[in-house]
Amino acid sequence: MTNDNSLNFYSIFKWVIIISFVVYAVFPFLWLVLASLKTNAELLDNPFKLPKVFQFQNYSNAIQEAGLIQLIINSLVISTCATFLNILFASMCAFAIARHIFWWKNVLFLMITAGILVPLNALIIPYYAIINFLNLYDTRFGLILVYCAVGLPVSTFILTEFFKGIPKEIEEASYLDGCNFVARYFRIMLPLALPGLATAGTFQFILCWNEFIYAMLLTSSTEIRTIQFGISYFTNEFFSDYVGMFAAVVVSILPSITVFILFQERVITGLTAGSVKG
């Protein structure tokens, strides 16, 4: 075949491109892990050389120094509560929109989903004022409320689309049998919609876990600080102890990467679902 040469050239090109981007995406992480196991002197000497002795105590120091356990627990509590509330509210609203006929439902759906396009970071000043007005500044609940709210457009959108795809027959049968509104939601819709709830929930959880600007805007005390906001203090806390700082960054990244590796497919669909259908 005449195509053989170009095919070979193309597949070489292909692997060069793919491998170089893999290196670009991952190499800095690997370097960070390696660096976090050195002494500061070794780091400044040669960034690539393996350390003489792996300095695992960098990690125990970092965990203590930065109070990482507390930060991670805070993030976990806030993200879990916000995700739970968000999915509960969004699925209730999506159930009403996807399964019932009332004249203003399209307006409602359009309005809520338009929220996806609002660049929310432009609203930090009003958010600051509103949270202060509600007396929720520097409270976990304030942050939970904001996280729950900012995720509502995407969650409502994903769940409404998902609910629309579930066959109506079971629900109609139960309706004729006298199953009321609330029972249809809890007993019929939610169990059938579990994959959709998981997708929307994954998106929402990762959003909360990785959120930075509102955590910085709406909290100040160390007791309720989240891990992402905590990271911004590392440069000061570790000052010239670079390897300690690296270890702290590695620990802060680990939960996300572990969850991602365990639930790859779910995370990928979750993070791209809101966009692909839009």
Add this chain to the structure above:
Amino acid sequence: MKIKKDEVGWLLLFIAPTLILFTLFFILPILFLLASSFTNWDGIDAEFVGFENYIKLFNKKSFVRAITNNLYWCITAALITVPLGLIIALLLSHRSRGWKVFRTVLFVPQVVSSAAIAMLWAAVFNAEYGLLNFILDNIGLSDYKNHNWLGNVRTANAALIGFSLCYVGYFMVIMLAKTASISEDYYDAAKIDGASQIQKDFYITAPLIKSTFFLCIILAVIFNLRQFEYVYLMTAGGPANKTQVLVVYIWNELTVQRLGRGSAAGVIMIALGAMLLLLLRRILKSETYN
């Protein structure tokens, strides 16, 4: 399903939480932002000042720089990151051995928080112990020994934008997912016609995922308009406001309690976002129908 009369209450109750939160955190803040942008509100007092905030902002060099930089980020993402994502998606769409592993690995930066990514890349660019300087030094470019990439007026923006290419994986995954829906028949037909792989990629796959490609461009523009963490954590808008972006600008106004001025900047940002979206829709729509 039609609503029974006695279920209207339940219906409203189910919509209420979302509607209340939406009003409180979307509608109200936007109205609030608009209103306060015409005042000199400083956290305590507020007086109506008309368009003064807007006029002052557009006369500020650092604010105009912030808008230009945001556009710069958006354009880079639309013209470089997303097309690169398309190329990688096309290459991985062959589904040759190990494609899933590469997809997963390239997606990693999307899963890690932007705060952590900012710390990671700040370390890569560091003058003393940074990875980049070490590599450059070792391949003979020793001019850059101890070069402070993020602190130098000439290189700060280039460094920030260069690092943002590591997000190529997100767009790649979205486009790659779309390629799965393309019927095998097209490729079989092309094979009979003797099309090479590169021809199949560019004449079959690429045109069929065009709408997703455009969607990615829109997403990229939205993300880059609202971006904050990288600039805030890596350069804080410096050196000399060279890397300033809109959200960091608003943040700085907030920390000095110039809330009216900051609100005006927020209004401009939302208007800019709406304009960009309309513009993109128009350009991309005419493209799709041609």
